[in-house]
Amino acid sequence: MGIEVLAPDxxxxxxxxxxxxxxxxxxxxxxxxxxxxxxAELAEAMADIGSIAHRVAGVAATLGYEPLGVVASRLDQxxxxxxxxxxxxxxxxxxxxxxxxxxxxxxxxxxxx
Amino acid sequence: MxxxxxxxxxxxxxxxxxLKHVLSTIGYEDIQTxxxxxxxxALLRDPKEHFDCLLLDIDMxxxxxxxxxxxxxxxxxxxxxxxxxxxxMKTLHFVENAFRAGANDYIHKPxxxxxxxxxxxxxxxxxxxxxxxxxxxxxxxxxxxxPVLNVTFEEPVSITEAxxxxxxxxxxxxxxxLGRLRLYGHSVMGFSVVNALEIYRSTDGIGYVDTMxxxxxxxxxxxxxxxxxxxxxxxxxxxxxxSQRTDVSSEVLQDEIEMTMARYAAVYNDLEIPLPKVxxxxxxxxxxFTRTTVNQLIAKAxxxxxxxxxxxxxxxGRAY
Numbered sequence: 001m002g003i004e005v006l007a008p009d010x011x012x013x014x015x016x017x018x019x020x021x022x023x024x025x026x027x028x029x030x031x032x033x034x035x036x037x038x039x040a041e042l043a044e045a046m047a048d049i050g051s052i053a054h055r056v057a058g059v060a061a062t063l064g065y066e067p068l069g070v071v072a073s074r075l076d077q078x079x080x081x082x083x084x085x086x087x088x089x090x091x092x093x094x095x096x097x098x099x100x101x102x103x104x105x106x107x108x109x110x111x112x113x
Numbered sequence: 114m115x116x117x118x119x120x121x122x123x124x125x126x127x128x129x130x131x132l133k134h135v136l137s138t139i140g141y142e143d144i145q146t147x148x149x150x151x152x153x154x155a156l157l158r159d160p161k162e163h164f165d166c167l168l169l170d171i172d173m174x175x176x177x178x179x180x181x182x183x184x185x186x187x188x189x190x191x192x193x194x195x196x197x198x199x200x201x202m203k204t205l206h207f208v209e210n211a212f213r214a215g216a217n218d219y220i221h222k223p224x225x226x227x228x229x230x231x232x233x234x235x236x237x238x239x240x241x242x243x244x245x246x247x248x249x250x251x252x253x254x255x256x257x258x259x260p261v262l263n264v265t266f267e268e269p270v271s272i273t274e275a276x277x278x279x280x281x282x283x284x285x286x287x288x289x290x291l292g293r294l295r296l297y298g299h300s301v302m303g304f305s306v307v308n309a310l311e312i313y314r315s316t317d318g319i320g321y322v323d324t325m326x327x328x329x330x331x332x333x334x335x336x337x338x339x340x341x342x343x344x345x346x347x348x349x350x351x352x353x354x355x356s357q358r359t360d361v362s363s364e365v366l367q368d369e370i371e372m373t374m375a376r377y378a379a380v381y382n383d384l385e386i387p388l389p390k391v392x393x394x395x396x397x398x399x400x401x402f403t404r405t406t407v408n409q410l411i412a413k414a415x416x417x418x419x420x421x422x423x424x425x426x427x428x429x430g431r432a433y
Contacts, residue, residue: 054172055128059125059131060223062131
């Protein structure tokens with residue numbers, strides 16, 4: 001049996017940068033989620049959560065985190081649609097935001113093992 | 114392969130790293146990246162820098178990709194540079210605005226290597242054709258000592274003077290991004306300058322393009338109550354995509370266009386160029402259960418405009 005030479009993971013440096021940003025994002029989402037409970041801060045907090053979801057949706061699948069990409073994309077689109085309708089409440093987005101956080105944590109756990 | 118120097122603009126550093134990686138795997142190594150519209154404008158204004166193609170994210174803080182696209186079109190060196198918008202947003206509103214701002218094409222995040230490669234290959238071919246034409250024009254101009262715009266009758270030359278007019282290739286690209294459901298909610302119309310060949314033969318390239326730009330403005334004005342995009346398709350033909358399923362009367366539009374064009378009658382008479390006579394085709398819609406492609410719909414709209422009515426036709430002069 002010959003020696004198996006594994007191709008270097010060329011995406012590794014990008015993935016590591018992404019994971020370090022995910023760690024920041026999970027903290028930011030917790031803070032923004034609390035902020036969103038205050039009606040005065042709701043719109044800005046939801047826009048910032050949407051911005052995080054938008055960033056994650058753009059790269060997660062390509063870096064091997066497809067479920068995270070799907071949830072991020074759904075949240076991004078739902079928040080954009082809410083803003084266009086002029087109503088973007090925490091209640092109607094709460095479930096998807098929690099799912100997004102869980103998907104981020106799952107991606108971080110996967111990479112740690 | 115003709116090499117291209119690319120500028121990518123996105124506020125997400127991870128996306129820029131990933132994009133550089135994908136581009137290098139498909140043969141594009143000469144890439145500069147910046148993370149804001151302001152940084153991009155500074156770079157584009159630097160005379161020492163030159164980029165062949167620009168890749169812009171739509172959703173950026175402070176200056177969006179659409180605003181950036183509008184602003185860079187005012188920098189003379191980047192008036193015609195191909196712009197490819199890259200975004201995760203799938204909202205029609207943004208797609209339309211991107212094309213209206215001067216974008217040439219549009220792809221979605223996450224970036225697909227094959228799709229990006231195909232779009233960039235098309236842009237490379239477009240640039241190669243432009244370089245070939247520019248070289249011929251320079252040669253002719255230097256031989257005659259005159260400014261010359263070498264335009265063939267068939268080609269869809271760029272006409273951007275009217276607000277809703279975009280390049281023909283950009284219109285096709287826009288239509289292709291709609292998908293079947295959204296295409297169903299659109300209407301397509303063709304407009305044909307029936308004496309275009311006469312006009313083409315009676316003036317030089319600049320005069321012909323100026324005349325088609327005036328026709329484009331007249332069509333734009335006639336469609337003012339609709340959200341629309343117009344493109345010049347060559348051969349004196351125009352295509353308009355209207356963002357709603359409407360049954361606007363071709364005759365009403367034709368009357369409006371004729372009224373606008375009539376204002377130019379004396380000018381054209383002095384220039385000894387025939388006054389453009391425009392025939393408006395039937396409005397075309399995609400059927401929801403039929404598999405009409407975008408290209409078929411556009412082709413049908415153009416055919417309808419090019420086909421002159423047999424009975425009760427107006428005086429269209431000498432048709433070709």
